[in-house]
Amino acid sequence: MTMNPRSTLYMPAINQRAMDKARSLPADAVVFDLEDAVAPDAKELAREQLLRQLAAGGYGPRKLVVRCNALSTPWGADDLRALAGSAISTLCLPKVESVGQLQAVGNLLRQCGRDDMALWAMIEAPAGVARVESIATSDNVTALLMGTTDLAAELRLPADPTRSGLYYALGRCVLAARLAGIMALDGVFLDITDTAGLRAVCEQGRALGFDGKTLIHPGQIAIANEVFGPSAAAVEHARCLLEVWDEAMASGKAVAVLDGRLIETMHVDEARRVLDTAAHIARLDQEP
Numbered sequence: 196m197t198m199n200p201r202s203t204l205y206m207p208a209i210n211q212r213a214m215d216k217a218r219s220l221p222a223d224a225v226v227f228d229l230e231d232a233v234a235p236d237a238k239e240l241a242r243e244q245l246l247r248q249l250a251a252g253g254y255g256p257r258k259l260v261v262r263c264n265a266l267s268t269p270w271g272a273d274d275l276r277a278l279a280g281s282a283i284s285t286l287c288l289p290k291v292e293s294v295g296q297l298q299a300v301g302n303l304l305r306q307c308g309r310d311d312m313a314l315w316a317m318i319e320a321p322a323g324v325a326r327v328e329s330i331a332t333s334d335n336v337t338a339l340l341m342g343t344t345d346l347a348a349e350l351r352l353p354a355d356p357t358r359s360g361l362y363y364a365l366g367r368c369v370l371a372a373r374l375a376g377i378m379a380l381d382g383v384f385l386d387i388t389d390t391a392g393l394r395a396v397c398e399q400g401r402a403l404g405f406d407g408k409t410l411i412h413p414g415q416i417a418i419a420n421e422v423f424g425p426s427a428a429a430v431e432h433a434r435c436l437l438e439v440w441d442e443a444m445a446s447g448k449a450v451a452v453l454d455g456r457l458i459e460t461m462h463v464d465e466a467r468r469v470l471d472t473a474a475h476i477a478r479l480d481q482e483p
């Protein structure tokens with residue numbers, strides 16, 4: 196999948212029912228979690244179960260990602276060795292605080308014959324925020340994921356639905372992702388019953404520049420897909436803009452105007468991106 200995922204659903208790799216259900220859920224990406232959603236005494240079992248699940252497949256066009264335990268834990272190295280031998284092409288690394296951590300992961304994967312593994316780096320500690328620009332440009336990193344639950348705790352932020360205490364970190368991570376040309380995915384919303392709250396926080400994330408939202412429950416997928424996907428009006432506008440632009444270029448004009456506004460090349464690029472995304476979503480909708 197080349198499109199940035201609007202919705203990325205985490206599930207505990209110990210939860211067989213959830214992993215099975217994900218084959219039919221409309222999430223653009225799925226993260227099988229071996230880290231915080233799996234208790235220490237269930238880590239090995241979860242890893243074995245996950246490897247069987249990956250081998251069985253059946254996830255269609257969904258992007259598959261595994262969140263491993265950190266290398267500093269007793270399970271991290273075994274997770275990496277096991278996944279290096281699987282068909283998975285992207286690993287999510289929790290609590291990334293330095294380029295050194297990423298290099299250690301890259302070295303171990305290379306020893307296992309994998310130098311092609313894409314890495315999604317989770318920013319969820321103050322040190323990760325402070326070094327996010329170098330993390331974002333580190334080898335094989337293709338996305339930054341906000342770990343807003345851990346980060347809010349580390350920053351000792353009071354509970355606040357507006358997330359005002361996180362603005363600096365969220366904005367800095369989006370900026371770092373844009374500078375590096377990689378994706379930025381916003382953190383999870385923990386109240387699975389509060390759909391209005393989820394929508395508000397998705398809209399806030401989109402306004403801050405995030406490409407999509409990470410999620411914890413199937414009931415959250417539709418809202419993220421809607422907020423982070425192009426609206427029907429945006430698709431229509433993109434179509435009109437490209438029509439007007441193509442006509443102007445074909446008749447030898449150097450400028451084009453739509454609804455009284457000058458069109459510039461970055462608007463054309465954005466319109467093409469919107470139409471590509473809409474076409475990709477239409478293809479996803481047709482698949483099971």
Ligand SMILES: CC(C)(COP(=O)(O)OP(=O)(O)OC[C@H]1O[C@@H](n2cnc3c(N)ncnc32)[C@H](O)[C@@H]1OP(=O)(O)O)[C@@H](O)C(=O)NCCC(=O)NCCSC(=O)C[C@H](O)C(=O)O
Nearest residue numbers: 205206207212213216228231232342343344345411412413
């Ligand atoms: C939060 C949950 C524990 C709730 O689970 P449950 O009580 O089973 O919910 P429901 O009964 O409403 O479930 C209905 C059906 O949906 C399936 N289900 C539930 N959650 C998922 C899921 N995440 N993916 C796929 N399928 C799911 C149930 O199995 C039911 O199926 P069925 O019976 O067949 O109809 C649970 O949602 C959950 O565990 N969520 C994920 C938690 C997780 O992965 N956490 C770790 C990642 S988030 C994080 O770590 C934060 C980050 O690091 C940070 O610091 O911010």
Ligand SMILES: [Mg+2]
Nearest residue numbers: 319342344345
């Ligand atoms: Mg976390």
